[in-house]
Amino acid sequence: MDKHFIIETLKKQLAEYKPEIEQANIGKVLKIGDGIASVSGLSEVMASEMLEFVTPNESVYGVALNLEENQVGAVILGDFKAIKEGGLVKSTGKVLSVPVGKELLGRVVNPLGQPLDNKGPISFRKAELYPVERKAPGVIVREPVTTPLHTGIKAIDSVIPIGRGQRELIIGDRQIGKTALVIDTIINQLQDTGRKAPVCIYVAIGQKQSKIARIVEELKSRGAMERTIVVLASAADAAPIWYIAPYAGCAMGEYFMDKGEDALVIYDDLSKHAWAYRQISLLLRRPPGREAYPGDIFYLHSRLLERAAKLNKANGGGSLTALPLIETQLSDISAYIPTNVISITDGQIYLDPELFYQGTRPALNVGLSVSRVGSSAQTKAMKKVASRLRLELAQHRELQSFVQFASELDEATRKRIERGQRLTEILKQPPYAPIPFEKQVCLIYAGVNGYLDSLPLEKISEFESQFFQYLEDRKGDMLSKIRETGDLTEEIEKDLKSAIEFQIHAINAGN
Amino acid sequence: MKKITPLQYAIFLYELTSQGANITKQINEFLGVLAKNNDLSKIREVINDFEKYEKRQRGAQDVEIISATPLAKDLRTQILSAIGGKIDVKETVNPELLGGAIVTVGDTMIDGSLRRKLKELSKVLIYG
Numbered sequence: 001m002d003k004h005f006i007i008e009t010l011k012k013q014l015a016e017y018k019p020e021i022e023q024a025n026i027g028k029v030l031k032i033g034d035g036i037a038s039v040s041g042l043s044e045v046m047a048s049e050m051l052e053f054v055t056p057n058e059s060v061y062g063v064a065l066n067l068e069e070n071q072v073g074a075v076i077l078g079d080f081k082a083i084k085e086g087g088l089v090k091s092t093g094k095v096l097s098v099p100v101g102k103e104l105l106g107r108v109v110n111p112l113g114q115p116l117d118n119k120g121p122i123s124f125r126k127a128e129l130y131p132v133e134r135k136a137p138g139v140i141v142r143e144p145v146t147t148p149l150h151t152g153i154k155a156i157d158s159v160i161p162i163g164r165g166q167r168e169l170i171i172g173d174r175q176i177g178k179t180a181l182v183i184d185t186i187i188n189q190l191q192d193t194g195r196k197a198p199v200c201i202y203v204a205i206g207q208k209q210s211k212i213a214r215i216v217e218e219l220k221s222r223g224a225m226e227r228t229i230v231v232l233a234s235a236a237d238a239a240p241i242w243y244i245a246p247y248a249g250c251a252m253g254e255y256f257m258d259k260g261e262d263a264l265v266i267y268d269d270l271s272k273h274a275w276a277y278r279q280i281s282l283l284l285r286r287p288p289g290r291e292a293y294p295g296d297i298f299y300l301h302s303r304l305l306e307r308a309a310k311l312n313k314a315n316g317g318g319s320l321t322a323l324p325l326i327e328t329q330l331s332d333i334s335a336y337i338p339t340n341v342i343s344i345t346d347g348q349i350y351l352d353p354e355l356f357y358q359g360t361r362p363a364l365n366v367g368l369s370v371s372r373v374g375s376s377a378q379t380k381a382m383k384k385v386a387s388r389l390r391l392e393l394a395q396h397r398e399l400q401s402f403v404q405f406a407s408e409l410d411e412a413t414r415k416r417i418e419r420g421q422r423l424t425e426i427l428k429q430p431p432y433a434p435i436p437f438e439k440q441v442c443l444i445y446a447g448v449n450g451y452l453d454s455l456p457l458e459k460i461s462e463f464e465s466q467f468f469q470y471l472e473d474r475k476g477d478m479l480s481k482i483r484e485t486g487d488l489t490e491e492i493e494k495d496l497k498s499a500i501e502f503q504i505h506a507i508n509a510g511n
Numbered sequence: 512m513k514k515i516t517p518l519q520y521a522i523f524l525y526e527l528t529s530q531g532a533n534i535t536k537q538i539n540e541f542l543g544v545l546a547k548n549n550d551l552s553k554i555r556e557v558i559n560d561f562e563k564y565e566k567r568q569r570g571a572q573d574v575e576i577i578s579a580t581p582l583a584k585d586l587r588t589q590i591l592s593a594i595g596g597k598i599d600v601k602e603t604v605n606p607e608l609l610g611g612a613i614v615t616v617g618d619t620m621i622d623g624s625l626r627r628k629l630k631e632l633s634k635v636l637i638y639g
Contacts (some may be wrong), residue, residue: 010636017635070518090620117544177533192561 029053030071032083035238036283039072041102048133055082062089063096063111063240066284073284075240097129098248100255105199108216108230111241111248116232117216128234128240130251132244136306143312147195148377149264149321152188153181154436155364155427156446158386159393160349163377164198165261165310165319169341171326171333172351177362178325179180180431181349182214182266185323188434189264194483198262198321198426200224202232202456203249205242206272217229220433223355242276250307253320257309260316265308269325270301274337291336333368347371360428366393379486381441386450389423396420415453422452438482439468445488446500459507467503475499517553518521520545521560527566577605578612579625590614 027041039051051074060082066073076083089264092394098113101124108117115122145163145493162168170178179384182202189197204212212232219225229252233245247265253263267273274297281294289295301324308322326338326347331353334343347370356363378386399417401441410415426447435443443464446452455463471479478495482488488496526538565632566573574594576582581604582590591598594616610625 013635014632017632019628019631021621022627023619023621024621025618027618041618088620 016217024092025161026091027072027078027425028091029083029085029089032080032085034283035076035080035240036280037074037076037080037083038090039064039074040070041076042072042089042091045072046095048095050092050094050096050315052092053083054088054090055084057082063244064091065280066286071404073282075243075284076238077240077244078238080238084434087147096132096244098132098251099124100128100130100252101126101177104229104252106226106228108212110237111231111233111245113248113252116329118223119244123465128255130356132247132251133303134254134307136303137309137311137315141311141442142309143314145310145319145373145377147262147310147319148374148379148382149185149198149262150188150192150437151181152191152436153184153195153362154350154429154435154440154444155180155362155366157437157440158427159366160347160364160369160381161372161374161378161382161386162321162323162371163310163374164230164321165306165308165345166373166377167324167345168249168371169304169345169348170351171328171342171348172363173329173331174327175351176351176353176356177431178327178351179211179215179268181351181362182268182323182325183218184266185436186219186228186266187224187432188436189227190222190224191434191436194437194486196262197227198264198319199256199270200228201231201249201253201263201265202228203233203246203265203267205233205245205267205269206235206237207232207268209234209236222432233254239276242273243280246270246273246304250320250322252306254307257311257318257320258316260311260318262321264323265322267304267324269327270341271327271337274300287479297337298340299343299471301341305341305344327425346373360424361431362429364427366390367397378505380435381482381488382437382489385441385444385448391443392416392419392423392448396423419450419453422455422460423447425457426464428461435468436479436483438479439471441482441488442471442479442496442499443467445493445496451500451504454504463503463507466507467500470503471499472508515548515550517556517568518560518564520550520553520557521564524557524561525564568601568626570595571599572617573601573615575601575603575615576612577615577624579606579608580604580614581611618624 025042025044029037030040031038045067045069045143047064049064051062051064053062053076060076060078061081062074062076064072064074087098103122103124107119107122109115145165147164149162149164150157151162156162170181172178186200186202189200201427212230216225216230220511231245231249233242249265252266256263266493274293277297277300278293282288282292285298291410305322305324308320311317324341326341328335328338333350350365350368351363352365353363397418399413401418402413406434426443452460475495481492524541527541528534544552576590582602591600608624608626611623613624614621
């Protein structure tokens with residue numbers, strides 16, 4: 001590089017700089033501690049406006065939450081230890097915002113949009129800021145959910161389908177596979193080639209950094225990280241950071257929705273978010289209510305989840321799907337926060353510890369799980385097989401208590417129980433192995449039409465893997481037909497039947 | 512009984528003292544009232560609120576001027592006349608500003624210091 005070029009560049013940059021006199025509304029720190037500050041002055045501050053706490057080194061930012069007669073209560077997003085009593089506080093005139101854009105894809109950022117992944121600063125081509133707290137889209141710009149969001153999990157895509165723009169709660173005890181479920185969903189978006197893959201935003205609230213490192217590694221190795229943003233508020237971050245994390249992640253998703261694309265936001269998890277908000281509220285001396293949560297804890301989650309939407313064509317047709325997670329204590333789904341979020345969302349997926357220890361994984365309790373809008377988004381092919389699957393599973397559940405007297409039951413009942421057992425068996429699947437929906441359709445078709453009744457239970461998983469291999473090797477065009485049309489025509493059905501019969505025969509011959 | 516806020520005490524004190532009678536005696540009585548109500552611990556806030564209230568009653572504004580070098584006389588009068596009204600001025604010299612001045616009027620701060628301009632220039636050069 002020659003020196004003239006450097007000088008020219010510097011000149012150009014200097015030409016852009018116009019020194020201006022800064023005017024700001026100021027205040028003084030009265031009290032500081034626990035990530036909370038009381039500030040005097042600031043007579044013109046807005047609610048949830050960003051505040052700049054001036055410290056000797058770098059300024060620390062905060063948000064004004066409580067506007068009182070003589071003081072302002074603020075939470076601090078950063079290192080509050082650098083702030084001293086009597087320190088200067090400037091109002092910025094801006095509400096809390098995060099940078100949004102395509103440049104965030106593939107990155108791990110904190111809830112303020114700053115990178116945490118050692119890949120250098122994020123250079124935005126056109127810096128756009130979205131406010132963290134944004135009003136949800138109104139009735140006029142929305143339309144019903146019509147496009148499926150395939151998770152790659154057989155039990156969900158068939159029985160509890162999720163549509164783009166839906167809010168589906170995933171609820172269960174700790175260590176039961178909630179996170180594995182959503183990571184599968186992110187990975188599966190690459191396999192679901194029938195429609196444009198959504199941008200995935202994984203918001204980790206109060207999670208262990210080791211867990212996030214593992215997830216990012218997994219996503220990278222699958223090539224899914226390129227369409228994913230990880231927003232991390234780790235267990236070591238302060239409560240205010242946890243508190244804004246889901247809103248920041250949502251704002252990043254809204255950018256893509258406004259551009260007419262699909263986005264999927266995962267909040268992992270909202271119970272920790274509620275704890276963080278409880279801590280902030282108590283420190284700000286807001287009155288505690290039930291379980292010491294503040295009075296607006298319902299609004300905290302409802303205004304967040306209401307921002308998930310499917311926009312109509314006139315508004316770009318984008319969508320934002322929300323998958324909040326809730327961790328229950330001792331599988332108590334009737335506790336305060338779980339019932340709140342259940343009533344806000346369009347359905348829930350309940351993971352049952354009992355099923356988990358029995359070996360049914362994912363431990364989906366089909367009886368307690370529902371999806372209130374997703375079924376209208378299912379493909380025709382899946383609808384055809386899933387309605388029968390749902391019925392058979394329901395009947396099996398009713399008869400389950402008789403399983404131990406199987407030998408004394410009449411023929412029809414025994415058959416029903418056996419069919420149910422096989423269907424339960426085909427819905428099992430290991431973590432991080434999502435299955436494209438066209439293969440799911442083929443397998444469930446085999447199950448509900450009784451082809452598997454002749455196979456012993458322990459052979460089912462063997463059949464599944466060989467069957468999928470066979471379909472891939474020999475019936476690639478049939479799979480792509482199902483994927484593209486989303487329907488099971490008579491012709492495809494005939495083809496599928498012969499494939500299943502062939503495979504059953506092969507398995508039986510192997511014995 | 513409902514608690515008396517520091518501001519209420521301050522207004523009470525202001526009205527007592529503005530009558531201009533024996534101030535020492537009235538302040539003694541006022542402290543007696545505070546002690547009786549168990550509110551002596553609030554004295555600091557009461558004094559703060561009193562100062563603010565008294566200023567508001569006078570229609571005066573707090574002005575703080577921090578400059579890099581001592582202000583020239585005509586510049587000082589220029590600044591003060593630009594603000595206008597009744598003014599309580601506090602002047603300090605802080606060479607760390609390098610040049611220019613920071614003027615604070617009530618809750619508003621006007622920062623025209625060279626230090627801040629240089630800081631902003633460095634931002635432009637780094638992130639341009």
